[in-house]
Amino acid sequence: MSARAGQTAITGIGQTAYTKDSGRTVMSQCVEASAKAIADAGLERGDIDGLVSFTMDTNSDHDLQTALALPMVRWTAKAPFGGEGAYATFQLAAAAIESGQANNVLIFRAFNERSESRFGQPTYNAGSMRDFHKSLGLVTPGQVYAMWHKPFLDARGMTSEDLGELVVQMRAWAATNPDAWFYGRPITLEDHQRSRWIVKPVLRLYDFCQETDGGVAFVVSRLDTARASGRPVVRVLGVQQAWPLGESMMYNYYKKNLVFPEDTVHVANALWEQTGLSPAEIDVSTIYDNFSPSIPISYEGYGLCKPGEVRDAIRAGELGPGGSTPVNTNGGLIGEAYLHGLNNATECVRQMRGTSPNQIEGAKVALCAGRQCGMVLVRE
Numbered sequence: 001m002s003a004r005a006g007q008t009a010i011t012g013i014g015q016t017a018y019t020k021d022s023g024r025t026v027m028s029q030c031v032e033a034s035a036k037a038i039a040d041a042g043l044e045r046g047d048i049d050g051l052v053s054f055t056m057d058t059n060s061d062h063d064l065q066t067a068l069a070l071p072m073v074r075w076t077a078k079a080p081f082g083g084e085g086a087y088a089t090f091q092l093a094a095a096a097i098e099s100g101q102a103n104n105v106l107i108f109r110a111f112n113e114r115s116e117s118r119f120g121q122p123t124y125n126a127g128s129m130r131d132f133h134k135s136l137g138l139v140t141p142g143q144v145y146a147m148w149h150k151p152f153l154d155a156r157g158m159t160s161e162d163l164g165e166l167v168v169q170m171r172a173w174a175a176t177n178p179d180a181w182f183y184g185r186p187i188t189l190e191d192h193q194r195s196r197w198i199v200k201p202v203l204r205l206y207d208f209c210q211e212t213d214g215g216v217a218f219v220v221s222r223l224d225t226a227r228a229s230g231r232p233v234v235r236v237l238g239v240q241q242a243w244p245l246g247e248s249m250m251y252n253y254y255k256k257n258l259v260f261p262e263d264t265v266h267v268a269n270a271l272w273e274q275t276g277l278s279p280a281e282i283d284v285s286t287i288y289d290n291f292s293p294s295i296p297i298s299y300e301g302y303g304l305c306k307p308g309e310v311r312d313a314i315r316a317g318e319l320g321p322g323g324s325t326p327v328n329t330n331g332g333l334i335g336e337a338y339l340h341g342l343n344n345a346t347e348c349v350r351q352m353r354g355t356s357p358n359q360i361e362g363a364k365v366a367l368c369a370g371r372q373c374g375m376v377l378v379r380e
Helices: 028-042 063-066 086-100 132-134 143-157 160-175 189-196 223-227 262-275 293-299 308-315 341-354
Strands: 008-015 048-055 077-078 104-112 197-199 215-220 234-241 284-288 367-370 373-379
Touching: 008 028, 008 143, 008 223, 008 262, 008 341, 028 063, 028 215, 048 063, 048 086, 048 132, 077 086, 077 143, 086 104, 086 215, 086 234, 086 367, 143 189, 143 197, 143 293, 143 341, 160 189, 160 293, 197 234, 215 223, 262 293, 262 373, 284 341, 293 308, 341 367, 341 373
Parallel strands: 048 077, 048 104, 284 367
Antiparallel strands: 008 215, 008 234, 104 215, 234 373, 367 373
16 A cells, blocks of 8 residues: 555445354355445446455355446455455555556455365465475464464463453454354353364364354545445545565564564555554454464554553453453354454444444444555544
8 A cells, every 4th residue: 555545435235144054155145245335335337347355265256346337447356365354355455546556446255265265274285485384394374373373372372261361352243243153152261262163282172263254344535535424434544565575474483583573564554654643542342363373463563552561461361341451242253154254344443333233332443354454544
């Protein structure tokens, strides 16, 4: 995104139901979420002239254009990979709008990730030169992440009980969110500790995110036209990504300091410089949580606490209902759904509109945080 920050706004959001067995095609869910986002933005389908998604998305841009009957698309782009870089899609949309290549960009993501194609299944074939770990038996995302996260957890003195306290807080948010898979189903620390080990001694069953069938979509528009519409304006004040040499999307065993989240700190510093804000000014955050340890790493990396203080913040309940730094007020990927992180962005938009089921009173600044990409939204 250019130095001229904040020239775009999220004008529309849309989603399907979040299920485990949708019984429908992925494209139909993509169309439903997209049509809802366009209507939510108060636009006609002919107003959409850009399409953005992930390289991992299987929905064809052209097929989506046809299904939605979009008369003319002038910009298409794909962000690399997915979850940890989810907010790069907004950076691509902003780049198109700020450069005059498009006026209203539709961001979309949909899959049958539970009933059709499950990310968590073992994969034994090396996909890149970094996949040597597969020959050592690390063949599932849970195994890969647990090995990568353990040095941070050890350095911060965090135990399975601490992760359990965190998951209890995420599930408390989900329990009061009607869209969440775990709506009405909070848990206790004892429940977490009774859940079976998946990757001992790091990850229990309740430390994993959901596997979800569903779709989500956004419309990103020019800020001036969003303001002129008379509708609520959620401004994209800043969005950044960072890929230091030697980093990897899903794991990092290749640097000298396995505790310091270099990519996350780079993103955070760039965001604060771009927006002129500081972590203390963030009212509500969503943090990509495919596994529970991802939250404390990013919470610290974005400066929401000082290094070494994240365990105390979790134990004090600061991330949950009533806490001073509310995180994942939708329940996150652990409690609501797994839409490759983009459903967390939907929650940030709702918080800025004042329409979240778990609305934070007076919230005006929201942080959407991933390890390698982050975004700051503000309510005007």
